Amino acid sequence: xxxxxxxxxxxxxxxxxxxxxxxxxxxxxxxxxxxxxxxxxxxxxxxxxxxxxxxxxxxxxxxxxxxxxxxxxxxxxxxxxxxxxxxxx
Numbered sequence: 001x002x003x004x005x006x007x008x009x010x011x012x013x014x015x016x017x018x019x020x021x022x023x024x025x026x027x028x029x030x031x032x033x034x035x036x037x038x039x040x041x042x043x044x045x046x047x048x049x050x051x052x053x054x055x056x057x058x059x060x061x062x063x064x065x066x067x068x069x070x071x072x073x074x075x076x077x078x079x080x081x082x083x084x085x086x087x088x089x
Contacts, residue, residue: 002030016064018043018056022073029071034060038080046081 002025005015009031016032019025020043025033036043036056045052056078063074 002028005030005032014064016060016067018060019073022075025073031070032063032067033073034063035073035075036078038078042080045078 001017001019005017008015014032015030016034017025017030018034018036020036020038020040022035025035034056036045038045044056056076059074059076067074
């Protein structure tokens with residue numbers, strides 16, 4: 001994913017990857033990444049949990065704007081099935 005992100009960024013389009021494998025992401029060094037401690041197959045959270053998925057998406061989009069150091073991996077700290085998500089106003 002990091003190679004694809006770098007190619008897209010070379011054309012002037014900012015990117016962010018959502019990763020479940022921090023160690024691999026650290027080696028690949030994509031421009032930006034959001035690391036979630038979620039099981040494989042659930043990079044955006046639990047099925048049918050719209051508030052959770054929206055929160056993760058908004059966090060990723062915010063990270064695109066705020067991460068300035070290439071290779072930064074942001075960890076929002078959400079825990080699988082332990083964090084309560086609510087729709088933000």
